[in-house]
Amino acid sequence: MENRYVVLDLETTGHSPANADKIIEAGIVVIEDDVITEEFSTFLNPSRPIPPFISNLTGITDDDVRHAPVFQNxxxxxxxxxxxxxxxxxxxxxxxxxxxxxxASHGFSRLENQVIDTVELARILYPQAPSYKLEQLAGYLQIEHEAPHRALMDAYVTAELFLELKNKLHSLPYETIAHLLELEKGLNSDLYSLLQQQKQKLAFSVYEDERFETYRGMAVRKRANEKQEKLLLDTSFGHFLDTIYETGGAMQQHMNHYERRDGQRDMSETVYDAFQSQNHALIEAETGTGKTLAYLLPSIYEAVKSRKRIVISTYTTQLQSQLLDDEIPLIRHLVQFPFHVALLKGKQHYISLEKFERALTFEQEDNYDIILTKAMILVWLTETETGDIDEIQLPSSGYIFFRKVSSDMEDTTDPSSPEFARSYYQRARKKAQQADIVITNHALLCTDMVNDYQLLPAYKKAIIDEAHHLEETAAKHYGASLDYVFAQNMLSQIGMTSENSWLSRLLGGASNNLDVFAAGKWDDLFTKARHETDDLFRMLFQYVLDQRQKDKSLSDIGRIQYRFDGDGGDADQWNTVIEMATRLTYYLRDLIHLLSPLTQLETMDTGLAEELNKNMEDLQTVIDRLEHLFLSNDASKEVKWIEIEAYGARNAVYLYSEPVAMAPLLREDFFQQKESIILTSATLTMRDSFTFMQNRLGLPEEKALTAKIKSPFSYETQVQLMIPDDFPDIKHGKLDDFVAAVSEAILSMAHITDGRMLVLFTSYDMLKRAYYLLKEIIDVNKYMLIAQGISSGSRSRLKKNFQTFDNAILLGTSSFWEGVDIPGDDLSCVMIARLPFQPPNHPVYEAKSSHLKQEGKNPFVELALPDAVIRFKQGFGRLIRSARDRGIVFVCDSRIRKARYGKYFIDSIPSVPVTFDSTQTILEKAEEWF
Structure with missing residues (x-):
């Protein structure tokens, strides 16, 4: 058995033998002494029909297994x-x-072999892999995989994957292997022998691996010495752009089939002009402009020439990765001078080696996800230069564990301490302070703004990409939020003296001088705080249900939302809520007072002292948020609301507050503080006007340049906009009829486009109705139906599944309206069920509407319509992502032609042919056009 491994793969009629699912194909590959020596493959007759979905996935049909042996044979x-x-x-x-x-079902003995799961082993040894599905892993490790979902081929690929994993295991340092051996008993795979052999081999090795160094008993990647070259630029900006964009320039030399785009150079010049004149700028760059490169070039030139850093902020981590992995390496080829780029995120993104080592040492009783997380991090530490957890994909509860070992828990401010020197976060800050370009995200940019610019290195110029998200991100940071899980997790993190908790460890490690701590009083107060937290959130849940009995409308995220202005809808009930919130703040404040004397203990371990300060800060944070949300009231400046999970736990409650108007705050705290802020996005205008966005962001008109960069794509020939004029009117209580018409249109259009459709909804309720109706009428042998919130997986996972299957239809809401790129033949039709107006009873919309009315303005014209137009533009933009794309935008909402405001939508997208006719005529035209 020592060197014999048998790799097994089965294809089955479904996921569960309990549901009478059967094996239809078995594939086996034998590995001996790291060489594949034998194979076995057979079809098996399941004595039942193979479901169409399985036949589509595997290619195995009823005919293939009709004459195959049954399992027992x-x-x-x-x-x-x-x-x-x-x-x-x-x-x-x-x-x-x-x-x-x-x-077992046929009277044979169950197998009790030692097992190795290559999913688990790959997660541990390749923590930075983008996916752990066999097909994606094979691509990542360059293992050829010709026939996915066929048993023998999958077994071969799994065998090659296992050999690759063994090689990776043998490349790890002694310290990592030793720690993995400690965790092995909590894993699903029997890895003891493999790890023990490797540990013994390394124990007697004299070879010293130069890639690693040891810190607190853990192996980490050795840090490279970074040289910061500074250069004096003497070339003019015009000449600089000539050497890149023009015929014979660097772009032509380094990019295949490069075609010069006038708009790209125009945008670069606009950005540079704003920098030089110390003005702000709003630049709408339509799809295909190449805006990222267009703003990076003048930013890098200006930062190097002026020797003053420029900040670039994005909304999504996906765009940050694109900047660092694609655009920056390209620019290094294009320009003839060195420049330095740093990525800086919030402290919670970076691991603290000290906290992680403490968790490895002291936290032994872990669930499976935590053990797997620890194992993944151990290997990742031998690879990472940044310590940024976004580099890897942890299991779900692994992120809860990571919060406890992140740099957010560090209180390291002494540059001479070993902890400071080894802090990934402090290293990222230092790198940012030395960089020409600092890449960050809107969340950290706004946190920095709210905290008087204490977090990011000082800057005077910035690029805000995906700028249509700046206002909502800033509003969250100027507001407050609190939910049950956060409050209870905070308390659980601290614990009682009698529990196996942080507090019991603190008291155990704080010498014998514990007469300063009243343990009995703590446990009594802590129990009261925990119960009061539970009672308060349960009370809030019931309160919202009571207030919304007559109005059962849900938002598109499936939550009930209720706005409160301080006095609530039911005075007696609300007074009880206020009393409970007040009582909880007293309990939490008393807990802080009990912890305070411990900060004076001189014998306390540094790590425990940092955690003590952090936990006291967290208790104070909850007090501050409770007081802000319940005990202060300024309804004219702030909107407060409660969200509950309609079908969730009785304490699944989320509390929020935001300023009603962000424009004055952004004007005073951001635009007046900086020399030049460039705001760019593909969606900043309504009917070619920037007025709406300027007003919303508080951008001073006298200091704002504007530019609209047209797309190089030929929308006139690439896109058809089609609007049926015979759909039921949803206003007259005909929601079911409308959903039925949408579903029928999806099905009819799918026949024309062979699936390849993205259908965008404005409410989750409508999406669900359409999904279940389609499930009844769709041909499951032909179409793969994927729905956000119903099909399992994240947005990126659903998108990948959509691209993997031929003839797929993807139903999405909220986040699918933007940031989903599906270029080429994978997407031929975007269907928009309803114009994306914000629900009029959304708390923030209600408050902003009231504010506008008080100012004598029309909320529909000033708020609802511009918001909807920009959202519509984002949805429209999902279709055409390259010059070769071609497709139809099908809008089920006839208001786009019938309503007076409909022209705002059509006039705000590129000029395309529009058909407004009966559904039948439209479908005939669509078929002819394709």
Whole structure:
């Protein structure tokens, strides 16, 4: 058994033998002494029809298995191959579980082999892999995979993957192997022998690996010495752009099939002009402009020439990755001088080595996700230069663990301390202070703004990409939020003296001088605080239900939202809420007072002292937020609201407050403080006017340049906008009829486009109705239906699944209106169910509407319409992502032609042919056009 591994893969009729699902194909590959020596493959007759979805996925049909042997006739042959060997599978729980159920049901003994799960092992050894599905892993590790979802080929690929994983294991340093060995008993795979052999081998090795260094008993990647070259630029900006954009320039030399785009150079010049004149700028750059490169070039030139850093802020981490991984490396090829770029995020993104080592040492009783997280981080520390957790994909509860070991828990301010020197966050800050370009996100930019510019290195010029998100991000940071999970997690993190908690560890490690701490009083107060927290949030949940009995409308995220102005809808009930919130603040304040004397203990471990200060800060944070939300009231300047999970736990409550008007705050705290802020996005105008966005952001008109950069794409020939004129009117209580018409249109258009459709909804309720109706009428043999919030997975996972399957239809809401790029033949139609107006009863919209009315303005014209137009432009922009794309935008909402305001939508997108006719005529035209 020592060197014999048997790799197993099964194809089945479904996921559960308990539901009478059966094996239809088995593939086995034998590895001996790291060489594939044997293979076995067979179809198996399941004695039941194979579901169409499985046939689509695997290519195995009823005809293929009709004359195949039944399982019991092959069982002995299968088990003989597995004798005296490790059993390996990609998700071994599934394959071994299924095989054992089949064996048991036919009177055979269950297998009890030692097992290795290549999913688990890959997560540990390749923590930076983008996906752990076999097909994606094979691509990541450059393993050829010709026939996914066929048993023998999957077994071969899994075998090659296992050999690759063994090689990776052998490249790890002694300290990492030793720590993994400590965690091994909590994993699903039997890795003890592999790890122990490698540990013994390394223990007697004299070779010293120069890639790693040891810190607090852990192996970490050795830091490279970074040289910061500074250069005096003497070339003019015009000449600089000539050498890049013009014929024979660097772009032509380094990019295949480069075509000069006038708009790209125009944008670069506008950015530079704003920098030189110390003005702000609003630049709308339509899809295909190449705006990222267009703003990076003048930013880098200006930063190097003036020797003053420039900040670039994005809304999504996806765009940050694109900047660092794609655009910056390209620019290094294009320009003839060195420049330095740094990425800076909030402290919570970076790991603290000290906190992680403490968790490894002291926290032994972990659940599986935490053990897996620790194992992944141990390997990742041998690879990462940044310590930024966004480089890896942790299991879900791994992120809760990471919060405890992030730099957010550090209180390291002494530059001479070893902890400061080894802090990834402090290193990122130092790198940012020395950089020409600092890349960050809107969240940290706004946190910095609210905290008087104490977090980011000083700057006077900045680029704000995806600038249409700046106002909402700033509003969140100027407001406050609190939810049950945050409050209870904070308390659980501290714990009681009698629990195996942080507090008991603190008291155990704070010498014997504990007469300063009243343990009995703490436990009593702590219990009261915990119960009061639970009672308060349950009370709020019931309060919202009571207030909204007559109005059961849900937002598109499936939550009930209720706005409160300080006095609430029911005075008696609300007074009870206020009393409970007040009582909780007293309890939390008393807990801080009990902890305070411990800060004076001189014998306390540094790490515990930092955690003590952090936990006291967290208690104070909850007090501040409770007082802000419940005990202060300025309804003219602030909107406060409660959201509850309609079908969730009875304490699933979320509290929010935001300023009603962000324009004055942004004007005073941001635009008046900086020399030049460039705001850019593909969606900043309504009917070619920037007025709406200027007013919303508080951009001083006298200091604002504006420019609209047209797309190089030929929308006139690439896109058709089609609007049916015969859909039921949703206003007259005909929601079911409208959803039925949308569903029928989806199905009819899918026949024309072979699926490849993205359908955008404005409410989750409508999406669900359409999904379940489509499930009844759609041909499941032909179309793969994927729905946000119903199909499992994140937005990026749903998008990948959509691109993986032919003839797929993707239903999305909220976040799918923007930031989803599906270029080429994968997407042929974007269908928009309703014009994306904000629900009129949304708390923030209500408050802003009231504010505008008080100023004598029309909320629809000033707020609802511009918001909807910009959202519509984002949805429209999902279709055409390259010059080769071609498709139809199908808008089910006839208001775009019938309503007086409809022209604002059509006039705000590129000029395209518009068809407004019966559904039947439109479908005929669509088929002819394709």
């Amino acid at each position: 092959k069982a002995s042959e299968l088990t003989a191959l597995l004798e005296n060997s490790w059993l390996i599978a990609h998700n071994v729980t599934f394959d071994l579980g299924f095989l054992n159920e089949e064996l």
